[in-house]
Amino acid sequence: METVNDVELRDETIFPDDHVLSAMLGDSFSAYQELLKLFDDNQLNYGWRFYHDVNMWLCKVQKKEKTIVWMSAKQGYAQATIYFPEKHIDQIYTLNISEERKDLIRNTKNTGKSKPCIFEVRSADVLTDFNEVMQFKIRAK
Template sequence: MERPLLNDGNQYPTDIILASVLGNSMEVYQAFVSNLSKYQIDLEWHYYNDSKSWLGKAVSKKRTVFWLSIWQGFFKVSFHFAGKTHLDIMNLPIAVDIKREIENAPIKGKLVSVAIKVSDKAHLDDIYTLMSYRQSCK
C-alpha cells in the first residue's frame, strides 16, 4: 500500500522540503495554502505514528475540515463526510469525476471519504466548494 512522503518525524515540512518533493506543484500548493485564511482555516502540521508521515490537519473553529498529505509531484486533500450528507454533496457544483469518486467510495462506519490529487489548479475551485460545505456541516 502506498503511503505519503515526509516520513522522517524529526524533519518538519518546511517550504524547502515541500518544494523538493512537490516540484512543479509547489506553486499550486502555495496558492492553495495562502487561500485558506479566506475560509478561516488553519493548517497544522503533525507527525502521525499510525501513518508514519507528516500530515496537514486543516482546522476551522476546532473542527477538522480536511487532511493534507504530500506525495511525489502532488498533494492530496482528503475529506471525510457523514454518510447522510452523500446526496447533498452530489448536488454541489463540483467536477463530475469527483462526484463519481464520492459515489463509488465505500462507506466506512458512518463516513464517506474522498481524496483529491492536486498537481495543478484545475480542482482548486472544487476543493474550496467542498471545504465550504464541510464547514457548514453540523
Template sequence: MESQLLREQDVYPSESVIKQALGASYAVFAELEKTITSNTFALVPEWNYYKDGKAWLCKVLYKKKTVFWLSVWPGFFKVSFYFTEKNRDVIPSLSVDMDIKEAFMQAKPIGRLIPLTVNVSRKEQISDLLKLVECKKNLK
C-alpha cells in the same frame, strides 16, 4: 506505485521541504494554502507527525472542526475530506468536477465516515476544492 512523502519524523515539513517534494505542483499548494488561510475561509493548517502512518499530515481546521487532511506525494498532494452518511447527498449537488462526484458516490465507508480524496497537481482544481471546503465548513 507512488508512495507518500514526508516520512522522516525529525524533518518538519517546512516550505522548502514541501517545495522540494512537490516540485512544479508547489505553486498549486501555495495558492491553496494562501486562500484557505485568508479571512474569507479562516482555516488553520496543523502539521503533525502520525506514528501509525509514519508520515507528516496536515490537518486543516475551521475553529475546532477538521475540514480536510492533506498529505504530500511525489509531484502532487492529496486532500481528503470525510463525510457522514447523512451528508452523502450533498456532494452530488455541488458544481464540482464529475470525477469527484463519481469517486465520492463509489467510495466505501471507513467505519461511519465516507472518504473523498482528490489528487491535486493543477491550479484548475483549486476552485473545486474551495467548494468542497465551503460545503464541509457549513455541515452540522
C-alpha cells in the same frame, strides 16, 4: 544534490517545511501554495504534525475546533481529503462540482461510516471543486 521522496515524510525528524515540500511536490508546489491561500482566505488554521498512528506527517486543517481537511504530500502532488459522515453523503452529489469529481467521490470506498472526498492537488484547476466541497464541510452540522 539532496533528493526528497515520500519516505522522508515518514521520518519524524524531517519537518515538511517549504524546502522539503517544494522538492517533493515539484511543479505542483505553486498549486499547494494556492491551496494554503484558500485556507487563509477562509480563516482556517493548519499545521503539519507527525502522527505516530499512521507513522507520517499530515497537515490538519481546522475551523475553530472542527477538522475540515487532512492533507498529505506525495511525490509530485499534495493530497487533500475531506471526510463526510453518512448523513451528508447524498448532499455532496448536489454540489456545484464536476460530474467527473462526483464520480470519483462515488467510487471511493467509505472509511468506516465516512466518505472521503480525495483531491490530488497537481494544479490549481482542482481548487474550484475542492473549494465547493470544503465550503459545504464548513457549513455542515
